Amino acid sequence: MSAATASISACPACVAAPTAEDIAAHAARGRDAGLILSLPTAHCAVCISDVERALESMPGVASARVNLTLKRVSVVAAPEVTADQLVARLDAIGYPAHELDPGLLSSTETDRRSRDLLMRVGVAGFSMMNIMLLSVAVWSGAEAATRDMFHWISAAIALPTLAFAGQPFFASAFASLRARRLGMDVPISLALILASAISLFETFKGGEHAYFDAAVSLCFFLLAGRYLDFRSRAAARSAAEELAALEVPRATKLEGGEEKVVPIAGLAPGDLVRVRPGGRMPVDGIVTEGASEIDRSLLTGETLPVAAGVGSVVSAGEVNLTGPLTLRVTAAGKDSSLHRMADLVAVAENARTRYTSLADRMARAYSPSVHLLALASFTAWFYLTRDLRLAVNVAAAVLIITCPCALALAVPAVVTAASGKLFRKGFLIKDGTALERLAEVDTVVFDKTGTLTVGEPEPVGLMDRPRAELELAAALAGASAHPLSRALAARLGAEGIRPAPVEDIREVPGFGVEGRWQGRRVRLGRAEWLGVEPGERTATWLSTGQGAPVELAFADRPRPGAHQAVSGLRAAGKRVILLSGDAEVPVAALAATLGIPEWQSAMRPEEKAARIAALTAEGRRVLMVGDGLNDTAALAGAHVSISPASALDAARTASDIVLLGQDLAPLSEAVRIAVAARRRIKQNFALSLAYNLVAVPVALVGLATPLIAALAMSTSSITVSLNALRLR
């Protein structure tokens, strides 16, 4: 790393105005030594100092800075420090973290645009305050030359401000006119331009009324609404980027016997890839070496691991459990089954009828009527008085008064308040209209494995077994990294069982663990390996060397908060359904535990999607909660969908909302907040329409003075914002 990049990385916050060079250097820093971790549980001052102190005490770490708003920590460290070490360190002090791919977090562009908007808000605010000072003097009775001078000074401030701060509206109005549509921005731009032109004309003529203050404050409030809107959209976008960045796409490639870590994009069919125990298959392939067990729960929903050996076909996304495997790549990247599934999802998403948001529907009705109203008042006044100046003045007043200031704030203010609330509860909203759609939900469909359950097995009925067996199991299980063994060892350790003195313990990948105890061979592992018929349940078998092997059964544990979520939703009158790809026994057991009356087991992905489609055809608004690849089609087909952060890429892409934490309990709360937010949005529309109902007749009869316009506009905007903040 060169000295120049080192100095930049030492102080990323000092880069004042990023030039192209700086941005390039930033990107380079991101690749070389910048690591970004997601910290979903950080929430207070203690978290900040804990995390920063822990990371900065690690050798090689230059600096760490927590961003609590985005719940991330960015670390500048020497190249040999890996994200895994940082994650392990944070896990040790109780902060779960995930690595994010800094290359995918193109925050610079979003940052730049949001700061650009904020700067325009600031400039408009500054001008508004100064012009208001002058206008107050005019309203309180300044006359003749003084008034004219104040008007001229106002013009000198207002015109450059509008030219600069109004650009976002002019640009988007121009774009929508070119597309032959009337968006909200057309009446806005028209009002801004007409108001400043008329005011300038009146100032020339030494007239009484100038609308500079109204035009600039209009611009300020609209920009504030636009900024809030942009921020919530940017949060949604960065959430999506963050999720894509969760899965850092790398694979260990074997080249002439040497292991090399390469990006998945650099793999071609025929390459050899090594997958360690605990790792996820990066590609589709055929096993050429090694034996192991594979967890396919994310792809199919089945909880039982399957055995894999030389010649087995594996798909991208499956998790390798026990032994290292070498794969010959059959399809990578865009061709892999994972990506084909994601493509299917994209098709399903396009097929989903596009939801028109409340704001869009409002704008569609509002803009034409505003234009017609202004045109009508102009014609009427011109026809009645033959006074062009007066007619234009009245039309401008109508446009300014009806300008959708409060309307433009109505939705973004509420969405910002609501998504902030949901974010604090662990929900990331990916789609702008997801909140509105969530409010309409009347049926909730859950997946089982990984959604209602943790996806980690727990031993059941274990403590009924004789103590000697348990001690033996503890010794053998402690030697393996297999999830069942780990769960067994953890549970036995918690019960205070000491491992028996077993000698010569070794793991047989794909089968289990064996050792010698009191001169007998003891084994813990797959049923087939111990020579018994495997049962229906998830289980591992223990052979003590005497008598028949015994079954140690496991059940998946419900996710924390699953019970509250289900009962909360049912109490709120929602229909709750459980659809799972798993076998009947575990599904029935879980449904009984959680109190879900409707459930179906052994469902294939297309059956799930068909069920959702059938419910939708019945007129139901379905919320789908799922995590597996087998859920993606259902997620994409549902009215609105939620997936946990532990879900596969494709599932997260298909869903509208992502649950960051482990806990499911806030789910019913989220639905409640969405309903409340929708109610607030409607109230806000009603408020701003009511204000128009009062003010428009005043403008139509030609009585609107700049003072009335300014008062009405500010009060309506402030009422709407305060109403949004009432959201509980």
Place this chain on the structure above:
Amino acid sequence: MGILLFLIPVSLALGGLGLAAFLWSLRNRQYDDPEGDANRILSKEWDDRPKP
């Protein structure tokens, strides 16, 4: 009314000062993490100077 000749430029200059301060803080990325900054004042570290 002659006082206006002083007061108006003064008020504009003060407003401009505020605007300049705002733009400066914006360029220094002081609005990137409002929640974190609000919490950082509670911690005793970096009380003497801001964390780089």
